[in-house]
Amino acid sequence: MLKSFTYRLYPTKRQQRLLSEQLEEVRWLWNTLLAERKQAWEERREAVDYYEQKAELLRLKAALRPGLKQVHSQVAQDVALRLKKAMDTFFRRLKTGESPGYPRFRGTGRYDSLTYPQWENGVRLSASGKRLMVAKVGDRTIIVLSPTRWVPKTATMRRTVTGTWFTTITCEWEPTPLPATGRQVGIDVGLTTFATRSNGVTIANPRFFRREKRALARAQRRRQVALDPHKATRAGVTERVKQAHPELDETDLWQAVSQDPEERALEARGLCSPAVPPHCQRV
Numbered sequence: 001m002l003k004s005f006t007y008r009l010y011p012t013k014r015q016q017r018l019l020s021e022q023l024e025e026v027r028w029l030w031n032t033l034l035a036e037r038k039q040a041w042e043e044r045r046e047a048v049d050y051y052e053q054k055a056e057l058l059r060l061k062a063a064l065r066p067g068l069k070q071v072h073s074q075v076a077q078d079v080a081l082r083l084k085k086a087m088d089t090f091f092r093r094l095k096t097g098e099s100p101g102y103p104r105f106r107g108t109g110r111y112d113s114l115t116y117p118q119w120e121n122g123v124r125l126s127a128s129g130k131r132l133m134v135a136k137v138g139d140r141t142i143i144v145l146s147p148t149r150w151v152p153k154t155a156t157m158r159r160t161v162t163g164t165w166f167t168t169i170t171c172e173w174e175p176t177p178l179p180a181t182g183r184q185v186g187i188d189v190g191l192t193t194f195a196t197r198s199n200g201v202t203i204a205n206p207r208f209f210r211r212e213k214r215a216l217a218r219a220q221r222r223r224q225v226a227l228d229p230h231k232a233t234r235a236g237v238t239e240r241v242k243q244a245h246p247e248l249d250e251t252d253l254w255q256a257v258s259q260d261p262e263e264r265a266l267e268a269r270g271l272c273s274p275a276v277p278p279h280c281q282r283v
Contacts, residue, residue: 003173009165010141018137025067027111029079050084072122072135078115112159119152
């Protein structure tokens with residue numbers, strides 16, 4: 001029986017950069033293999049086999065994408081396996097009369113996980129059990145909350161939308177029932193206290209919502225400050241205007257970014273002086 005355990009990872013900035021680069025490499029590999037399958041069917045009505053694409057990985061590393069060399073070989077093979085499973089699911093659903101979507105190409109930042117299909121082949125735990133050793137990345141702190149006495153089989157590292165990293169370790173697990181006590185236990189769930197046991201022990205309400213509500217209020221206040229035109233950063237807007245109008249000097253660039261539409265209209269009619277950035281001088 002297999003059971004998965006998910007742990008939080010704490011990579012350094014350098015390790016985050018290396019992992020992000022690996023994700024971009026395997027994203028390119030996914031798109032390349034998918035395009036090969038799609039093109040072979042549309043042009044020649046041929047199906048590309050999983051083992052053909054798996055054998056092609058060495059050629060892709062050597063000729064087309066040297067950056068793939070920084071990705072562990074079994075991680076790259078898992079990309080081909082994922083694509084095979086996606087195609088198998090697509091055709092299986094077609095045969096049952098459904099209307100499934102064809103596997104999609106992945107845009108930038110849309111491939112968020114790396115799978116090591118064999119434990120201790122590119123990934124393993126340190127002797128202390130507090131660090132995850134990853135090939136071509138280094139060791140990273142891992143918070144182990146569950147016992148690891150079972151035999152690990154695979155490991156998948158995943159990046160969330162907030163940039164947080166987790167690892168999921170799949171283990172061979174045999175359930176062991178607890179010894180019988182001969183007693184019955186009752187639990188009453190409420191609002192003031194989360195739960196009250198039949199022996200009188202109470203579990204306090206963690207009040208996750210109230211804690212998250214305060215955090216949300218702080219985030220909303222920061223957002224309102226960021227939306228204030230006098231406090232918000234204009235670096236992104238300035239860069240876009242600079243690329244579109246490279247002939248502008250610093251003063252004209254500041255005016256193009258800072259003026260509102262009414263001021264720009266007055267300036268175009270000659271009623272506003274462009275030489276004074278802070279204010280619009282009417283004639």
